Amino acid sequence: MTTETSGTAPVAPLPDVLDALSDPVRLEMVRRLAAEGGPVACSRLYDGIGKSTASHHFKTLREAGIIERSSRDGQTFQRLRVDEVEEALPGVLTAIVAAARR
Amino acid sequence: MTTETSGTAPVAPLPDVLDALSDPVRLEMVRRLAAEGGPVACSRLYDGIGKSTASHHFKTLREAGIIERSSRDGQTFQRLRVDEVEEALPGVLTAIVAAARR
DNA sequence: GGACAAGTTCGATGAACATCGAACTTATTC
DNA sequence: GAATAAGTTCGATGTTCATCGAACTTGTCC
Numbered sequence: 001m002t003t004e005t006s007g008t009a010p011v012a013p014l015p016d017v018l019d020a021l022s023d024p025v026r027l028e029m030v031r032r033l034a035a036e037g038g039p040v041a042c043s044r045l046y047d048g049i050g051k052s053t054a055s056h057h058f059k060t061l062r063e064a065g066i067i068e069r070s071s072r073d074g075q076t077f078q079r080l081r082v083d084e085v086e087e088a089l090p091g092v093l094t095a096i097v098a099a100a101r102r
Numbered sequence: 103m104t105t106e107t108s109g110t111a112p113v114a115p116l117p118d119v120l121d122a123l124s125d126p127v128r129l130e131m132v133r134r135l136a137a138e139g140g141p142v143a144c145s146r147l148y149d150g151i152g153k154s155t156a157s158h159h160f161k162t163l164r165e166a167g168i169i170e171r172s173s174r175d176g177q178t179f180q181r182l183r184v185d186e187v188e189e190a191l192p193g194v195l196t197a198i199v200a201a202a203r204r
Numbered sequence: 205g206g207a208c209a210a211g212t213t214c215g216a217t218g219a220a221c222a223t224c225g226a227a228c229t230t231a232t233t234c
Numbered sequence: 235g236a237a238t239a240a241g242t243t244c245g246a247t248g249t250t251c252a253t254c255g256a257a258c259t260t261g262t263c264c
Contacts, residue, residue, distance in 0.1 A: 014201050015126045022120035023252080042211070053253055055212055060251095074261045076211065091197035099116050099191040125222080144241070155223055157242055162221095176231045178241060 008081070011065035011088035020064035025049060026057045027100055030066065030080060034097040039070060039077035066093075110183070113167035113190035122166035127151060128159045129202055132168065132182060136199040141172060141179035168195075 011017065021027055029045045046054045058078060061067045065088075068079045085093045113119065123129055131147045148156045160180060163169045167190070170181045187195045 014198070015124050015129055018120050018124035018129075018198070022117050022124050024117045025252085027117055027120075049252090050254060051211065052213080052255075056252075059212090074210080089197075089201040091193065092201050095191075095193035095197045096116070096120070099194050127222085151222090152224060153241065154225075154243080158222075161242090176240080 005070045008068055009063060009065045011085050014089060017064050017089060020060055020066055021096055026061055029057060031097060031100045033078060033080040039079040042076050042078060045078060107172045110170055111165060111167045113187050116191060119166050119191060122162055122168055123198055128163055131159065133199060133202045135180060135182040141181040144178050144180060147180060
């Protein structure tokens with residue numbers, strides 16, 4: 001078995017979700033994840049910041065229940081938890097991602 | 103003429119709007135404004151914080167282009183700029199307010 | 205095993221911000 | 235005009251947080 005998914009956190013309350021998405025770096029990460037539609041390698045989700053900073057932002061998004069981490073063949077992937085967030089906060093993620101596209 | 107409306111600011115970029123809405127105090131203000139559907143007196147939009155703090159939050163929301171201030175008969179009112187925000191960021195405010203209702 | 209690559213964790217640092225109280229402004233009321 | 239009420243502005247304070255570099259972990263490749 002080469003795929004491992006970490007334990008998932010519940011989707012956080014609305015203010016925490018909005019706070020997680022209000023940072024431009026994290027919003028861009030989420031935008032790219034939504035555009036891809038599936039798990040994406042970490043390094044393809046950011047530019048212009050250090051690895052440690054990116055890792056911090058992943059953690060913030062994960063603790064808000066917005067993304068999920070998985071490992072495969074030694075690489076780390078992030079996946080947008082579209083269904084879970086939509087169920088907890090209907091329309092919110094969809095509208096924000098759509099607005100972020102332009 | 104007893105009604106005076108201040109100059110309006112354009113709706114801010116998405117990250118700034120989300121940041122403005124990510125604070126629980128401000129989110130509650132916006133939720134109450136949306137529930138009323140029209141201008142509401144300042145003092146009816148918050149509880150448990152001082153006047154100066156509330157004024158600070160109004161300023162933040164105003165600078166994000168989310169609300170608008172008006173005066174009438176010596177009282178100050180705040181109004182949610184639903185149409186303007188919807189045009190700039192379709193669906194965002196609507197979904198957030200709906201999610202905040204529960 | 206040694207070298208390398210990819211992420212995470214840890215401290216430190218500097219900036220942003222939520223909150224308060226006090227002073228000021230403006231309008232109403234007696 | 236004095237007093238009151240409603241908001242705003244101004245400093246000050248303490249906390250949170252985005253960022254970095256360095257050290258550590260894990261897995262791959264020669």
